[in-house]
Amino acid sequence: xxxxxxxxEELILEWLTLKGYMAQSNVRLKSGRRGxxxxxxxxxxxxxKEPREAKGKKMMAEVLEILHVExxxxxxxxxxxxxxxxxxxxxxxxxxxxxxSLDVVELESVPGKFWLGCSRLGVxxxxxxxxxxxxYVAEKQANKxxxxxxxxxxxxxxxxxxxxxIMNDIDEWKERQVRKGFxxxxxxxxxxxxxxxxLIDYMKGEGIISIKEN
Numbered sequence: 001x002x003x004x005x006x007x008x009e010e011l012i013l014e015w016l017t018l019k020g021y022m023a024q025s026n027v028r029l030k031s032g033r034r035g036x037x038x039x040x041x042x043x044x045x046x047x048x049k050e051p052r053e054a055k056g057k058k059m060m061a062e063v064l065e066i067l068h069v070e071x072x073x074x075x076x077x078x079x080x081x082x083x084x085x086x087x088x089x090x091x092x093x094x095x096x097x098x099x100x101s102l103d104v105v106e107l108e109s110v111p112g113k114f115w116l117g118c119s120r121l122g123v124x125x126x127x128x129x130x131x132x133x134x135x136y137v138a139e140k141q142a143n144k145x146x147x148x149x150x151x152x153x154x155x156x157x158x159x160x161x162x163x164x165x166i167m168n169d170i171d172e173w174k175e176r177q178v179r180k181g182f183x184x185x186x187x188x189x190x191x192x193x194x195x196x197x198x199l200i201d202y203m204k205g206e207g208i209i210s211i212k213e214n
């Protein structure tokens with residue numbers, strides 16, 4: 001699996017792993033209509049069951065969640081930053097990400113087909129979710145970018161907001177371990193491979209950082 005380019009991408013990769021996604025970074029995508037090589041910073045995949053309606057009947061369907069995350073600095077003016085983020089989720093890129101993701105699911109299903117005589121080929125539904133995390137953006141632009149990008153279906157978070165969600169998800173993960181009977185107390189540590197999340201959890205426990213908003 002490709003190594004993340006920087007600590008921010010590593011942080012988001014670990015976060016998606018904690019949330020149950022199969023996550024990959026620096027994913028090489030198929031060329032778009034104009035050619036050239038494109039990459040997605042991080043793609044997270046997970047199969048979930050959701051209630052859907054088909055032919056007038058309610059049913060539980062298999063849904064492939066695709067969380068496409070781009071991470072970067074936004075140092076320009078509002079219009080430049082808006083267009084930069086929007087272009088990260090252009091139609092060509094979305095199609096390439098979906099194509100890559102479906103290929104991954106089909107390849108992962110091959111062992112199941114060999115051992116069980118069946119596979120997951122042909123996912124019923126695909127839910128594509130774009131997310132941009134700004135490691136830097138002028139404070140006066142952040143809320144406007146959030147509003148305008150939301151109109152195009154793109155979720156926008158500053159790094160500070162993402163860190164707040166990450167700390168919440170760490171707490172929820174610990175609570176879930178207790179509910180499922182895997183642990184007797186929430187005073188537990190994360191998987192050792194999640195280096196940055198363990199550091200954040202330690203700093204939070206020592207009161208060095210806080211989950212509360214200023």
